[in-house]
Structure formats: C-alpha cells, structure tokens
Amino acid sequence: MKKRKIIIPLFLLLAVAVYFVAFHKDKSLQYIPDNADAVVLIDTKKLTGQYLFSLVTHPSKWSGSKRKSKSSGSVKYSGIRIPDFLQVFHIKNTRLSEWYTVLELKDPQKFIGFLKSQKVEYKGKNSFQKDQLFFMIEGNYCIAGTSDHAFETIQKKLLQSSLYHVWDADKFIQNTLGSISFISGHKIRNFSIELNEDEIEINNNSNPEILNTIASKAEKGNHFLELELDKENIRNFTRFFKKSIADSSQITSLKAAADLRQINDTIVTYEYDDNFNEVEKKTVQKIIQPSYMVDILSNDPEKTWQYFQSEKWINNENQFTAIPFQPNKIIQHDNGVTIKSTRNPIAMPPRLNENYIVIRNNALLYSSLKTLSITEKRIISDIDYVLYGNQSGHYWIKIKAKKGELPLILRW
Template identity: 45%
Template sequence: MKRRLLFLVCVIVLLAVYFILYHKNKELKYIPDGADAVVLIDVKNFTRKYLSETVLHPSVWLKEGDKKAGISWKDAGIKIPDFVQLFHLKNEGFSNWYMVLEIKNRKEFESFLKDQNFQTKGNSLYTNGNIFLKINGEICIAGTSQRSFETIESSLKSNKILWNADDFMTDGIGSLGIINGKNRENYSIHLNDENIEISNFTDFKKAETAFSQNINQTDFLTAQLEQKNIQTFSNLFKTEIFSHPEINSVEMNADLKQITDTIISYDYDDNFNEVEKVSYQKIVQPQYLIQIKTKNSDEVWNYFEQKKFISPQNQFTAIPFLPNKISRDENGILINTVNHPKIKKSSEANFILIKNNPLLLSSFKSLSPKITKKVRELESVLYWNDKKQTLVRFQFKSGNLPLILR
C-alpha cells in the first residue's frame, strides 16, 4: 500500500514538473499579419535554466531574501505566456517594437503600472517616457512607440495568420525570425554565462578570428562591410548614405574623445557696455576614418554632390559629427577627422565591432540608474557575417554570477 502511494506521489510530482516546466502552448495568436520580424522567448526554457543556475550558485539564495518588497511580474496582473512574443511591423523605424499582453486582473495591473512610474494619458493610454501601453479589454498593447496601436488592434481582430512557435524556434532560449513574404529566416538566441548570441549557425571559429584580431584595438568602433551588408544596413536604418551600387565596400574605425568646447556669450554691465563672457564645457566627440572602396569614384562623388552630402568646404555633411574632410585616394573616397592609420583588412568576412567606452555614458545623462548599470556591464557588441552565416554577440564583463542571475 505504501509503495503504491509512493508511486502515485512520484507520478503526480513528475506530471506537475512536466506541466510547469516543459508543457507549452505553442500557438502564437498575438503576432499581426503586418509583422516583418518576430522575437520569441521560451519562458519555460528560461525558467529551467534559471533554476539550474540558482542551484549551482548558493550565494544567490541569501540575496533573494534581501530583496525589497515590491510588485514582481507574477503579481503584475498579467498572464505569463509560454512564449513571450515581440514583433516589428513593416515600414516602422528600427527601434519600434511591440508586444501584446493578456490581463487577468486589471486592478493588479494598474497597481503594477503605478509602481513602475507609468502615467495615464487618457483613453486607456499609459507611458513612462520610454514604453507606451494601451489597455483594450482583456489585452494590453505595449511598445516603444504608440504609432501603430490602432493598426495592431484592427489587425488582431481580422488576423488570418496564426503562427506556431515551431515556425521560429530552433534551439536556445529564444529566436529571432525575419519574415519576407513567404520566406523566413530564423536565428537562435542563446543566453550564455557572459554573453548573449543571436545566430543561424553554431561553429563560431571564423567569427572568433575577426573578434580576436580587433578586440585589443583601442578604437570604439571597427567595421568592414561589403555591398550586400551595406544595403542590409541601409534598409534597416532607412539611409541612403552608402547605398550607391558602385560602392564595393566600406571600412571604418572611430574613437571617442573628450574635448573642451569654448562658449562665448555677451552681456551688458551697469553702464550698458557690452561684455564678453567666456565659459567652457567638456563634450564627447568622435574621431573617425571611413574608407569607401570603389572603382568609379567619380560617379560616387557626383552622387554625394547631387544628394548635397558634400559642402563647399569639402566636408561630408551626411555624417552629423563635424568637422571632417572628404577626399579621393587610390582606393576610392576617404572621409576622416584626424590622421588615423590606414585600416588593415582583418578577414574576408563582414563585421562591426563596438567596444564600450566610459565616455559613451556621459553622452546619455537621461538614462535611468538601472539602464546605466546594464550599459556599464556591457563590454562589446559584435556583428559578423560570412555569406549566409550571421552572428550578433553582446559580450558582458566577467562576473561572479552568470548573466541570468545578475
């Protein structure tokens, strides 16, 4: 009898573990048909990883008890889906992303918003300055913009496309899916101890070569992009700067420097005589070199002139950081602010490597303390592409705990 009871208890526990940590509802009903990019986070996979890392790091147990009381996501009055679904809409800016939340307790949700410093704007709209929300019955649309809230609402009502998580997920804790008509490209999202990687392959040896050859350079940014990647980024950021078909490649490096800027203003003394006042402020200014490689520099130069990118003083005004100088050399066209050394091509692949710089934060004084802390922990961002293989890596500084526990 005791054995049967013990067996029954074990079965119940195993079933409970299965349904809590493994069983998933894979229906993605909150992705509108106008989406061209989708990010999925596998909540249960994330939870399993969090629990396993917590068991391996007992120091976290005490910290959990020291946290101040507050409203957590499980007490926010919303349903936590098995897959968090973020999406980007066609013809939207790169930074505009949205998601749809299901509300299970509106009072708890409104209390959560108040705790997170959201202010009402009327018509069920809320914002904290960075995130916008609109409550409509039992759902809430959240986004970095409120531009397409009405479009999303109407699209969800008539949405004929019902996606399944298996359409996007491969391995890892999440995925990024790029939708182009009937075509779809999927990229796995992996959360490692000290980095987050988004890729469509698993062998990173070639990418590590580009990373290791440039990580010791002092420059804030190092990059080399061929025509296909230039067009990709031109479409992504909706810019025509380097999109001319005669441009074969663009190579660049840039660094951040703090300079003292002189400000001259005028006032009047008691006798109404004009008095010059001189003050100083420290500003962060990039110094850079951009090599545009082309076999037809005349045509590219004429294109820049037609777009009014070149000033009478031969400055390239399409880049907001002036002064600079644009000239022609044996490789094509050169844009530079200082006499940087010529860029040495490190590999045949395309890459952008951005290294964190303390001066960067001084340019974004409006960031909240939480975001500032996260930016300080970020060490570098790497984009790497070789033919059909692509990797984006967010590398963080080494710590006593893996990223998921920080």
Template identity: 50%
Template sequence: MKKKYIFLIVIVLLSIGVYFLFFHKDKSLNYIPDNADIVVLVDIKKAKRQYISSFIAHPSKWFEEKNGAKNKISVTDSGLEIPDFLQIFHLSNTKISEWYTVLEINDKEKLSAFLKDRKFINDEKGIFKNNQLFVKINGEKCIVGTSDLNFNNIGKPFSEKFRNNVLNADSFMGDGLGSISFISELRTQNFSVDLQDDEIEIKNEHNSANFESLISDLYKKTQFLDAELDSENIKKIGSVFKENMTDSTSVNHLQMSANFIQVNDTIVSYEYDDNFNEIEKISYQKIVQPDFEIVLQTSNPEKAWTYFQNKKWINAKNQFTAIPFQPNLMSVNKNHISIKSTRKSVKINETKNQNYIFIKNNPLLLSSFKTLNNQFFKDIEYLFYGNKNQDYTVKIKFKKEKLPLILR
C-alpha cells in the same frame, strides 16, 4: 508495500507537475499580426529552467536581501497571462525603435494595481504610459509597446490571413532561449538567441562560422570602433536606415576605424572693467572628440560624390554632415572616398577581407551620449557583428561578474 506504492505515486505526480510547469508548452502564436516584419520570441519556460539552474548553482543569491525595487509587484502578479512563448513584434514601415506585444488579461484589478505600482499614468484615452513603455487596454487584451504611435495600426493575426491556421513557434525557433525572425513576402529568416553566463549570441540556423580569432584580435587592438563591410553588408545595414547606398553610390567596400579622446576646449569670453575697457577672459572645459577615418571604395567616385551632395550630406567646407563626428574633411583619391577627423585621424587597420563591426565599450562614449549612460550599457564589454557567406553572428559580451546575466 503500501508505502512503496504511495512513494511511487508521489514521484509520478511530482514528475507530471514538473513537466507541465517547466517543459510542456503551448506553441501556438495567436497575436503576431499580418503586418509584422520582425518577430522576437522568448521561450518563457526555458528561461525559467535556466534561471532556476543558475540560482541553485550560486548560493550567494539565496540569501540576498530584497531592496525597494524588488518589493514592487512582480509581472507574475500583474493580472496578465504570460504565454509560454512571449511574442514581440515590429510593424512594417515603422521606426526601428517601435516594438509591441499583446497579452491576455486575467485580472483587471491586479493589472490596475500593477500599473499604479510601476508609475504608469493614464492619459484618459485608455493608454497608460511611463518613461519607457506604453500600455493600451483593449477589452480582455493588453497591448504593450515602446511607443503609442501605432497601437491602432496593428493588423489582424496571421491565423485570419491563412484560413485560421495558427502560427507555431517551431516555425520560428529551434533550441535557443529565443529567436529573431525577419519576415518578407519571399521568405522568413530565423536567428536563434542564446543567453550564456556573460554574453548574448544571435546567429542563424546551421551557423558554422567561427569568429573567435577575429574577435580576440580586434579586442586587443581596437579602442572603440573597427569595421569592414562589403557591398552586400552595406546594403543590408543601409536598409535598416532606409538608405540604399550601394546602388546609388556604387560603393562596394567600407572600412572604418575610430577612437574617442578627451581634449581641452578653449572658451573665450569678455568682461568689462569699471572704465568699460574690454577684458578678454579665457577658460577651459574638457570635451570628447573622436579621431576617425572612413574609407569608401567605389567604382564611380563622381556618382558617389553627387549622391552625397544631392542628399545635402556635404557642406561648402567638404565636410560629411551625415555622421555626428564633426568636424571632418572629405576627399577623393582614385576610387576611394576618405572621411577623416580634422584634429587627428586614426590609421585604418590592414584589410582583413572579412565582414564585421566591432564596438568596444569606452567610458568616454557613455559620457558623451546621455541615452547610453545607464547600467545596462556600462556593463557591456563589446558588441560584434560578423558575416561569412550565409552565416551571420551578433554577440553582445558583458563584463564578467560573480553572477551570470540571468541572475543580475
């Protein structure tokens, strides 16, 4: 009998330990500032459970040899307290590329060793930086950001604004691995983030839209980019870039199709012989050029054209300079403004009367933009944005491999 009791006690203690290690969560959000307009939360304990479950299901990972990168000091040994919900935020009126998080320090010596191990350089102003991240030590707290421009502009926590009522993670996320929330004075819009074997899906709560048929069709036909947007979606995407095209141009519909092609570019140079006679020398280099067409439907083409001219987006050759795809030619036909590549335009697909942006990975795209030429972007198969009524979905599809994303 005693052995049974001891075994039962051990099982109970193990169960309690597993619960507190993987399931019990502190849902308080202490470090989201009152001037944040976008908040990203990551459920750390759910991520741990998903990692362990995937690890157990893939024995090939068990005996994987550690390489040099994996021998570095891990974040768990960095001297930082990782909360149950990692809180990443964007500040109002800052660049979309600027993101921050605040973490508590529980061992400054370990943190110093971690920063040195990860090649962070101290600029002697209390800020450490490497090529990608910036770290500021502020007493017992550590601020991590993709920029150091607004470390001093991070506002007071929301709890001080609302009579010390600390924000709760349940206000932002449901059952997903994470969430993205857009905060405004009127309301907060929450989107769940789910990590699957080879894709990341972001969608709003109670989303019932199914874009699988559309995605399948686009994947078969699209070589690089295909898009169709109504005025509401144009306005929302334009707001990210601080542009309100719909009100200023009366644009109510957009269609775009594009493809990349590699062509030979002729280079003419001149040399001189011993008698100083000029000799023409022709050489060739391969360059990547886009073939594309953009069609803007507008109820007032003259207003739209004037707006583009005032923005200095149209040059003397009627080329639209606001996009990197050059050269091109703009023209007006009734209630449509067309922007086409001059070499060869891509035929616009039949109108689907849906709101979407579909970008299919292309090796020529990666070779053209150095910032995209890394393993993360190489592994992406396609990006999709879709909207139907009040439902929004963003899907990042990765190439299939032996291991799921969380183990790669």
C-alpha cells in the same frame, strides 16, 4: 506491496505534473498580427529554468533574491498570466523603434496596482506611460509597446476579431532561449538568441566556428569603433536610409575606425551692461567628440567623388558633411577616397578582409547619455563590446559583458 501500489501511481502523477509545469508548452501564438514583419519570441519556461539553475549554483545571490521576491515590484505577482512564449512584434511600415506585445491578465486591477507601484503615469482611457513604454488595458488584456501609435490597430486585429491568424512557435524557434524572425510574405528567416554566462549571441547558423575566425581577429583591436564591410553589406545597411550608395557610388568596400575624446568647447555670447555697452562672455563646456578615419575603396574613384558631390556631401573646403562631426577632410586617391577628422587624427588599423562591426565600451559614451536611468547606465557600463559578423550569409551578433562574479541572468 500496498505501499508499492500507492508509490508508483504517485510517482507517475508527479512526473506528469513536472512535465506540464516545466516542459510542456503551448505553441499557439495568438497575438502576432498578419501585418507583422518581425517577431521576437522568448521561451519563458526555458528562461525560468536557466535562472533557477544559475540561482542554485550561486548561493551569494540567495539573500538578495528573497528581498526581491518580497518587493511590490515583482512581475510574478503583478496580475499577468505568464505565457509559454512571450511574443514581441514589429508592424510593417512603422518606425524601427516601435515594438509591441500583448499580455493576458489574470487580475486587471492587480496589474493596474503594479503599474502604479512602478510610478507609471495614468494618461486616461485605460492608458499608461512611463518614459518610452506605453500600456493600454482592454478587459483581460494589456497591449504594451515602445509607442502607442498602433494600439488601436492591434486592438481591432487581435482583441476584437475571432478570425485572426494563429502562428505555430515551431516556425520561429527551435529549442533555444529565444529567437528573432523576419517575415516577408510566406518566407520567414530565423535567428536564434542564446544567453550564456557572460554574453548574448544572436545568429542564423548552428555552427559557431564559421564566425569565430572573425571574432578572434576583431577582438584584438582597441578602438571604440572598428568596421569593415564589403559591397553587399554596405548595400544591406544603406537600405535603412533608402539609399543605393554601394551601387551608385561604385564603392566596393569600406574600412573605418573611431575613438571618443572629451574636449573643451568655448562658446562666445554677448551681453549688455547697464550703459548698453556690448560685453563679450565666454563659456567653456566639455563635449564628447569622435576622432575617426574612413577608408573607402572604389572601382572608379572619380565617379565616387562625383556621386558624393551630387549628394552635396562635399563642401567648398573639401569637408565631408554627411558625417556631422567636424572638422574633417576628404581626399581622393588612386583606389578610392579617405575621410579623416583633422582634430586628434588616428591611425587606421590593418584590413582583416572580413565583414564585421565592433563597438567597445567607453565610459565617455554612457556618461554623456543623460536620458538613461541608473539601471540602464549600469547595464551599459557592464558591457565589454558588441560585435557583428557576416560570412557568406551567416550572420552573428555577440553582446559581450565584462567578467563578473555572477552570470548575466543574475546581474541584469
């Protein structure tokens, strides 16, 4: 009887402890500024649970995880206070590539030591940089980002003000591993992020069957790039370039395909010998160049042609100069215009009457990206394809990895 009296309270205490450690989450988002227009949230407890489950079910990874935990590069022992929701945000009127986050530090000196162990360069005034990652330590906080342009603004808005806006995580995320949200005034548009066995999915619709039809069609191709977009999707994409191409050019849809090829390019230079005679020197280098075809349908092909001419995208040789890869040829026909490369032409796959973009992996792509680290090249080489789909306002992005012995969460 006495044992029961002791065991029951201990069991209840254990249950409460497990709840707070594994399930209870602080949903107060304190580090998203009012001028943010996009927010990415990662549920760190859900991510940790998913990682541990994958680790337990893949014993082959156990020895590697032990070695990793002993290394000085472990984030767990870096002095960072891991939040329940990692908050990454983009600030209005900044470049698309600029993203920031604010981290709480349990031990600023230990975190500085962690940065040094990762060969992060000290820039002075508590600022650090490694490649395209920037860090600034302010007391028990660290502002991190892909740029340092907004560090001072973030510091004033969040770290030195007691009147900032505290967001609720439920406005952005609902029981998924992560989310990406776009903020426009009081309107918030949310997209869920899920990490599966060998793919990452981002979408704004809980019913995946709506876009599975697109995937089943698009995945059957074999070109490096294939895309098909209607007028609305063309309008959405050209907003990034502040161009109203779909409206001004009378374009109704666009279909394109491209492949990558490695070619030998001869560069001719001239030198002078000892007698100042001009000597021709030829150098052959291998370059990556796409072969492509773009088919544009239009309500008024003549107006489409005139629009391209007004933008100075067609030269005297009927080359479409808005595509930088030359040579190519642009041709007007009854239904629109066609642009195709004249070197190694390709055949256009049939129209699927869907809105999608699919980019398949190609060794020529990542081998030509000299600035990538070994880890980044390994991750890119592991990707099979990236697929974007859209149907009636339902958007979906799938990053599909190649089949492997381990799930993505243990590979990357």
